[in-house]
Amino acid sequence: MKRTAKLLSILLLALVVASASAAGKKNSEKAHVVDSGSFGVLVNGRRVATETFVIEQGSDGSVAKSELRVDEGAKAGQRAEMRLAANGDLRRYEWKETAPGKSQSVVEPADQFLIQRVFATPSSKPIERPFLMPVSTVVLEDYFFSHRELLLWRYLAQACGSKPDCQPGKSQFAVIIPRQQNSAPVTLEYVGREPLTLRGQQRVLDHFRISMEESIWSVWMDSEYKVQRILIPDSNTEVLRD
Numbered sequence: 001m002k003r004t005a006k007l008l009s010i011l012l013l014a015l016v017v018a019s020a021s022a023a024g025k026k027n028s029e030k031a032h033v034v035d036s037g038s039f040g041v042l043v044n045g046r047r048v049a050t051e052t053f054v055i056e057q058g059s060d061g062s063v064a065k066s067e068l069r070v071d072e073g074a075k076a077g078q079r080a081e082m083r084l085a086a087n088g089d090l091r092r093y094e095w096k097e098t099a100p101g102k103s104q105s106v107v108e109p110a111d112q113f114l115i116q117r118v119f120a121t122p123s124s125k126p127i128e129r130p131f132l133m134p135v136s137t138v139v140l141e142d143y144f145f146s147h148r149e150l151l152l153w154r155y156l157a158q159a160c161g162s163k164p165d166c167q168p169g170k171s172q173f174a175v176i177i178p179r180q181q182n183s184a185p186v187t188l189e190y191v192g193r194e195p196l197t198l199r200g201q202q203r204v205l206d207h208f209r210i211s212m213e214e215s216i217w218s219v220w221m222d223s224e225y226k227v228q229r230i231l232i233p234d235s236n237t238e239v240l241r242d
Contacts, residue, residue: 031056032056032057033054033056034056035055035149035226036053036054037052037053037242038050038053039051039230039239039241039242040239040241042238043072044236046072047071048070049069049070049072050068050242051068051143051146053065055146055150059086060085060086061086063081064080064084064146064147065079065080066080066081066144066146066147067098068143068144076099077097077098077099078095078143079096080095080144082139082147082150089109089135090107090108090136090139092106092107092108093108094107102122103118103120103121104118104122105178105181107139107178109135112134112135113131113134114130114133114135114137114176115128115130116128116129116130116176116178116181117129118181129181131176131183133176137174137175137176138150138173139175139178140175141179142177145227149225149226149227151173151175151186152208152210152221152227154173155208156168156225159171159190167190169190170189171187171188172186173188175212184212186212188209188211190206190207191208191209191218192207194207194220196220196228196229198229205220205222205228205229207219215234217230218231218233219231229241
């Protein structure tokens with residue numbers, strides 16, 4: 001992985017660190033889009049769901065918005081919005097079920113740690129669950145694949161930084177999975193560059209593994225460090241960028 005300039009860019013994106021010139025600008029400055037698009041979710045080769053997402057960066061932090069729509073079987077949908085401070089700490093994470101139910105969940109800092117509030121309905125009294133984990137902890141929701149891209153950016157930033165000939169090894173992160181109301185360790189590993197045929201065209205992509213509990217995900221990113229494909233063998237699931 002000898003793309004030093006891109007790794008420097010990823011360092012800024014993963015930690016969401018504003019430059020010295022940007023620090024003096026007003027917080028109302030319009031954010032710019034770091035990545036956006038959609039992922040098609042295929043199970044046994046059949047498309048069953050679509051995630052649309054946008055990741056924006058401003059001078060005082062960043063925001064990642066995602067929406068998942070299930071088109072196969074019972075209609076279901078959910079939305080998520082993650083807001084990060086300029087140093088990468090979590091400001092607020094909000095998850096909403098749009099169909100068939102209306103449950104909601106919010107994760108926010110509380111005295112240097114994190115607390116989750118779960119609402120069965122928008123008007124119901126929340127159930128609170130504290131997490132004795134720092135505000136720098138990664139949020140990794142079940143069904144939002146763009147969250148894996150954010151996690152990989154942080155992994156590359158911490159493992160490589162500005163090193164010109166970086167071959168990142170294994171690294172472990174503690175993550176919160178709000179939908180499960182749980183936390184877990186996640187291990188990331190760089191496998192190498194591999195040829196891969198996507199939509200009839202052969203490309204050379206960077207291959208990573210994300211391991212959590214009993215599941216191992218393979219993820220391929222392009223030269224801009226944007227996720228192009230995810231393979232989850234234990235559920236016969238494939239995720240492809242549209």
